[in-house]
Amino acid sequence: MTGSDIPSSFRLAYVPGVTPTKWVRVWHERLPRTPLELVQTTAADAPGLLVDGGADAGLVRLPVDRSVLSAIPLYTETTVVVIPKDHVATAAEEVSLDDLSDEIVLHPLDDVLDWESLPGRPAFEPPATTADAIELVAAGVGVLLVPQSLARLHHRKDLTYRPVRDAPESRIALSWPEAETTPDLVEEFIGIVRGRTVNSTRGRVGADRQRPTEKAREKAKDKQRSGGSGGARQKPAAGGKPSSGGRSAQRAGGRSGQGGKRTGGQSGQGGKRGKPRGR
Structure with missing residues (x-):
């Protein structure tokens, strides 16, 4: 979705007793370029307001007519x-x-x-x-x-x-006009009221917002190129397999690596027996 495709604002209706403050705050943090407009309405008028297009979604009291409105129950009041x-x-x-x-x-x-x-x-x-x-x-x-x-x-x-x-008891729900495809901004608000994080938001607006920038993609490519060079692999890890240069040094110093181990072991024992004789 391009910037021109995103609606200029999101209209949220709410009935008396409902406090949408915390959800509105999260909306402004995630979609700072898309204003959220609050529309206060009565519990009786809220369903008709949504059906007539007076708001994109609403925090309403159940029941509502499920043949024309979708609804997600949020909480039940005492x-x-x-x-x-x-x-x-x-x-x-x-x-x-x-x-x-x-x-x-x-x-x-x-x-x-x-x-x-x-x-x-x-x-x-x-x-x-x-x-x-x-x-x-x-x-x-x-x-x-x-x-x-x-x-x-x-x-x-x-x-x-x-x-x-x-x-x-009275139940509060998030409701919006029934349609084959839920509008993107409604999906965004559904994710907010359900407590989804930014990374788990399923709305296309959220997905577009999370696409990596050109600079991030170039940085990732540079990292892959530098990781493929041989310079970073010259130095073996402690206890790891020696490089070809290390194996050549071992062959020059003795017949095999096994012989080198035996020599090292004898030197260690000689050190315990006394001072080595001078030549």
């Missing part, structure tokens, strides 16, 4: 109940749905949890948004069950939360 700090449930480390059976449980219209049956007592009128529901909890009207990331997003000093062990 569900918590948001309560006032003076609520009786703060005495426990976690609660169950049965513990909330007498509570007014708020279910905003943008609720992201997949309920088979709604817990607790219903409110007179459901709040329009999660933010509105948070305000009602602060006013003492009821309690709210949400993924933990949304409780943190809407944090207030007068509210806290506790995990709900038997509540449905």
